Amino acid sequence: MNRILILGGSGFIGNALYKELAPFFDVHATYKTDNPIFEKNKHFHQFDYEMERLHILLDNLKPKFIVTALRGNVTSLVRLHFEIADYVEKNDCKVIFLSSANVFDRFTNYPSYEYDKTLSESIYGRFKIKIENELLRKPISKYVICRIPMIYGAGSPRINEIKAQLQMNEAIEVFSNVVINATHINKLVQQLHYIINRRRRGIFHLGSNNLIHHIDLIKDICEELGHPDALIKQVFDSNEDRHLAVLPKDNMLPKHLQLTIEDVVKSSVVL
Numbered sequence: 475m476n477r478i479l480i481l482g483g484s485g486f487i488g489n490a491l492y493k494e495l496a497p498f499f500d501v502h503a504t505y506k507t508d509n510p511i512f513e514k515n516k517h518f519h520q521f522d523y524e525m526e527r528l529h530i531l532l533d534n535l536k537p538k539f540i541v542t543a544l545r546g547n548v549t550s551l552v553r554l555h556f557e558i559a560d561y562v563e564k565n566d567c568k569v570i571f572l573s574s575a576n577v578f579d580r581f582t583n584y585p586s587y588e589y590d591k592t593l594s595e596s597i598y599g600r601f602k603i604k605i606e607n608e609l610l611r612k613p614i615s616k617y618v619i620c621r622i623p624m625i626y627g628a629g630s631p632r633i634n635e636i637k638a639q640l641q642m643n644e645a646i647e648v649f650s651n652v653v654i655n656a657t658h659i660n661k662l663v664q665q666l667h668y669i670i671n672r673r674r675r676g677i678f679h680l681g682s683n684n685l686i687h688h689i690d691l692i693k694d695i696c697e698e699l700g701h702p703d704a705l706i707k708q709v710f711d712s713n714e715d716r717h718l719a720v721l722p723k724d725n726m727l728p729k730h731l732q733l734t735i736e737d738v739v740k741s742s743v744v745l
């Protein structure tokens with residue numbers, strides 16, 4: 475059975491992906507912070523990229539797929555991903571890198587597609603570009619780059635924060651001029667499952683097929699959560715509309731794995 479290693483298996487995306495894949499593959503995952511539940515699970519390995527070298531874990535597990543779902547120190551993460559890129563090139567293995575819509579945050583007038591040139595003005599976006607560029611130097615069979623927009627879904631950090639603000643009757647900050655696409659966690663992990671299972675490769679834009687202003691998405695989600703009169707605080711960073719959207723065009727997934735903004739809104743409540 476193909477072995478998959480999820481780096482960051484204790485995190486929001488990493489853990490949801492672990493649960494999605496575990497019934498079908500031999501899945502191993504890492505966590506950093508002490509956690510009695512992960513300690514008892516033989517498939518979870520404590521690993522801190524600031525303190526340890528990854529190659530020990532890789533030599534022991536010999537995964538066929540490495541999914542990187544990590545956050546933290548940018549310099550250390552770049553070093554780690556360069557080490558992974560080198561490992562996958564020399565071994566029968568590929569890496570699935572969770573990148574972000576922010577690799578395009580310098581382009582403002584239109585949404586971005588898979589093979590558009592990246593350009594970012596944020597530290598976060600530039601850090602993702604640095605790792606993407608290193609992977610793009612490797613043969614295409616060795617990497618999958620998944621560019622992901624904002625993730626919602628019942629139980630997600632974004633929806634939990636909105637719920638907490640609604641409960642406290644606090645104003646929710648929205649970027650009124652920003653046009654986005656979005657996704658929800660259940661669909662995202664199904665898409666990643668498909669990409670692994672079907673040995674897809676290259677660059678994927680894993681967001682909804684349509685766009686919405688950030689303010690309208692948040693209002694629709696609040697309404698779905700039963701708060702049509704939520705307090706909204708509008709933040710304007712320019713007079714013009716600004717796009718932060720990664721639309722799929724060249725590397726499409728099958729119909730049942732595509733999604734719309736309406737699906738994202740519906741996913742904010744547990745059905």
Ligand SMILES: NC(=O)c1ccc[n+]([C@@H]2O[C@H](COP(=O)([O-])OP(=O)(O)OC[C@H]3O[C@@H](n4cnc5c(N)ncnc54)[C@H](OP(=O)(O)O)[C@@H]3O)[C@@H](O)[C@H]2O)c1
Pocket residue numbers: 481482483484485486487488504505506507508521522523524542543544545546547572573574575622623624625
């Ligand atoms: N969430 C989004 O909306 C979104 C959108 C686009 C792209 N992404 C990308 O997806 C990836 C995962 O995001 P996420 O939201 O799932 O993050 P998250 O919930 O914050 O999880 C981060 C993971 O990194 C681990 N970690 C942190 N410092 C570490 C260290 N020094 N050594 C080893 N592991 C360490 C954490 O381990 P512990 O929890 O055990 O400490 C956790 O498993 C990130 O690269 C992010 O840029 C996320």
